[in-house]
Amino acid sequence: MGLDNWFIYRPPFDKFGDLKEIIQWIKTKKEPPYICVFPGNAEHWFWSLKYSVKGEVGYALWGDRASGPVSIKGLSENTGFPFKGLVDRYINALFRIEKKDGNARLLLRRDLNDAMPIIALFHVIDVGVVGIGLVTDITLDAFRNFRHWREDQGHWIIRWRMRVLWLDPGVRALLMDPGFGWRNEEELIKVLKDRITNRIEINVPRQGNTCFTNESLRKEVWQKISDIFHNDDEVKSMIKFYGHTQFPALSKQVLVGISEFNINEIVKRISEDFYYDESFIRRFISAVQFGNVLLVGPPGVGKTSLAITAARLLGGDNGYMVRVANALWFRRDVIGGETLEEGSIKWRAGMLVQAYNNVAERIKNGDNRPYFVVIDEFNRADVDKAFGDFFAIFRSPNPEDWEIPVDLIREIESYNEHIDNQAKLFIKNYSNFKDEPLKLIRVIGTMNVIDIRNLFMVGEATLRRFVIIELKCPTDTYDVEMFLKELTTLDNPIKDLIKEFIGRLRKDLSNKQLCISPGSVKNAIRLLSNTLDKKLLDANDKAKVLNYFADYLKSSLGIIVGTSAKKLEDTINRVKSELISPSEM
Known part of the structure; x- marks a missing residue:
């Protein structure tokens, strides 16, 4: 995720941020692609795969010692890089070399149909193949070493990244287990052997990092790899696996505004978790970016879960609050109002005033993301009794029309010191920010409506403040x-x-x-x-x-x-x- 805002795929590879698109491209290849096997000890491979969930999500690292006691694995004539076999295949797979006058050469990028994948086999010595990747870039790096690769036998100065296409389910489970550890290499090998569930039997060449040159062996290995890529369950599980690992890190970032989010990734994550098609999710996400949304539909179709998940992904871990409406709600529960507390009358803030204060604090910290107020079972409340001033603040679904009534400020100030802490903070924040925090609030309401015609029982005034989105009962399986x-x-x-x-x-x-x-x-x-x-x-x-x-x-x-x-x-x-x-x- 971290590199997505800085490095972008060139056309025609611009869809390669999507794992599904990469696998689909590989499946279209009629001829076996280049296949390289990268053997290494269990500890090195585990940390490289751990990097794919805790570091740069979806990418594993591997490398080669090109110094010290281990001899250099040849130099590429095209680039001068060590490890000739991989580098030359990388050039041939993605570029055409056109010779000019004299010895000059011109690299011309191949188009999508002509380009050839370089498939990487993640081979743990004494265990076997634990994963498959696509080599995406190769780096010669004298400055940095990967933290978990020891250099007592030479420097790891050549390193390549691989987009992870598949990992054995047992390995995935270990990567996501925060309590997993091992005492030595032998113990880790034993655990990996016990956990492997989808063993790929491949005759690995004796030497180190290398690419297959035997065509019959290459075709045999490709058939085994292709079987995995044609297994829809395995593909979906990998997409879901890396989708889940990305968002904890995402929610901790301080991002400015919703436009900074990778909306495509969020849409994909929600559609995978809730089994809604992506076009519906995209429409919903667009609506909550625009203004307030009311999700309606029969019980059990996932309205509340959808609302809360979207609020968390778009607003961050501290970017939402959830309230369940009930028949006893009054204006003081929604906006705020007079209440009897410890024998005296005070003005107590409601949920929207609290939400305003939360947004103001986020703005002070440079965070301009939306803040979500999820009101579950909206129609359980007496709408006229509880939401009168709500309608005065949210005059339409469009945030540009929203404003705090001056009368509300005067009302709170009239109570002098007889107001709660949230109300005091609200007066202070309003003097600094006016309506700015309000325009970052988004209300997502949910309502159980079996027959959509019953929706109008809540009143036309309510409906004018929301974009209505219906979640229908599924008709398929x-x-x-x-x-x-x-x-x-x-x-x-x-x-x-x-x-x-x-x-x-x-x-x-x-x-x-x-x-x-x-x-x-x-x-x-x-x-x-x-x-x-x-x-x-x-x-x-x-x-x-x-x-x-x-x-x-x-x-x-x-x-x-x-x-x-x-x-x-x-x-x-x-x-x-x-x-x-x-x-x-």
């Missing part, structure tokens, strides 16, 4: 597939049965305004997983597994009585009878 991947105790036929079960339920119940929500499905799958883990259910008993899952789903949906409960029960029983034959019951 994409979310089910994602949840089932976590359920390792079930065989694929049973997983396919559950997916088919949910798909039919959603199809049959969609016209009856009953939503089989992602939240309810996820909870039912977790309950089923717990039952299987405790050996309370035979995973091979198809009928029982489906019956248990159906019962968990019903309890997760919370539809217990009334006509809706009967519709749900009748549909579940009918679909079960369609999927399970009488002999299996």
Whole structure:
């Protein structure tokens, strides 16, 4: 992430910030690419891969000793760099050499279709291949050494970066374990051997860092690598893995304004976590950049989780607050107002005054990112009673129209010293910043609305202050597939049965305004997983597994009585009878 704002990919490689795009490009190659194997001890490789999650996210480092007792591995005629095999392949893969008059040569960059990837195999000696990468750049560096590479056997003056394309799942788990450590090389080798789950058997050449020259071996190895890249589950898991590692670091940075964020990465992260398509997420992110947003939809579709995740990623760890509305809310809960405290009347600040103060403090520290106020279950409050002054402040969805009423300032000042600390801070901040902090506040409301027509019950005045975004109940089973991947105790036929079960339920119940929500499905799958883990259910008993899952789903949906409960029960029983034959019951 750190280099993205300084170094940019040249056309036609400008999409290579996206791991999915890189793998897609590699998959289009009809001929095997250059393949190089980089063997090294376990400790060196572990720290290089640790760098890919704690240092420059998504990039591993490797290098070669070109000094000391170890002889130089030849010099490239094209560049004069040591380690001729890799450097010359790098030049040939990405450039065409055009000879000019005399000995002069001109390097012409190849286009995307003509360029050839250089695939790197991360080979741990005595363990095997633990990962695969794409060599992106090569550096000759006399000034710096990678902190975790010892130089007692020579200086690591040549170093190359590799975009990590795949890591064994066991290695990924170790990299993300903050408590993992080892006493010596032998112990680390043993742990890695035990953790490797997707072993790639490759005959590695005897010498050190080298590239395959035997064409038949190159084709054989490429077939094994290609199988991984054509496994959609493995590709998605890698994209998700490096997506998760990036954002803790991102939230700690002091960035000026939302325009500094890598919006594409945030959109990708949310779409992977919540199974919404990227076009919907992009529309939502654009809306919250613009102004206040109201997320509406049936229970369990992820409105609250989406709101909080977006607030955290866009605003930072301290860039949001969450409040759950209720019927007892008054103006003093939202804006502030008079209250009886310890026998005396005081003016107490509400959540928007507190949010204003939080933004003012961020501005003092040079942080101009938006600050988010998430109001969950917005329509539980008496809108007219709680949000009257809210409407006076937020006159439209556009921040340019927002302002603090002068009457509010006068009201607070009229209480003199009988105001709480937040109110005192608000008066001080307002004298310095006026409406500037207000214009950085974004309100994200969530509202449970099964029928979108019921939305107008909250009142037209409310709707004019928000951009309305509807989250619909899913009609496909994409979310089910994602949840089932976590359920390792079930065989694929049973997983396919559950997916088919949910798909039919959603199809049959969609016209009856009953939503089989992602939240309810996820909870039912977790309950089923717990039952299987405790050996309370035979995973091979198809009928029982489906019956248990159906019962968990019903309890997760919370539809217990009334006509809706009967519709749900009748549909579940009918679909079960369609999927399970009488002999299996």
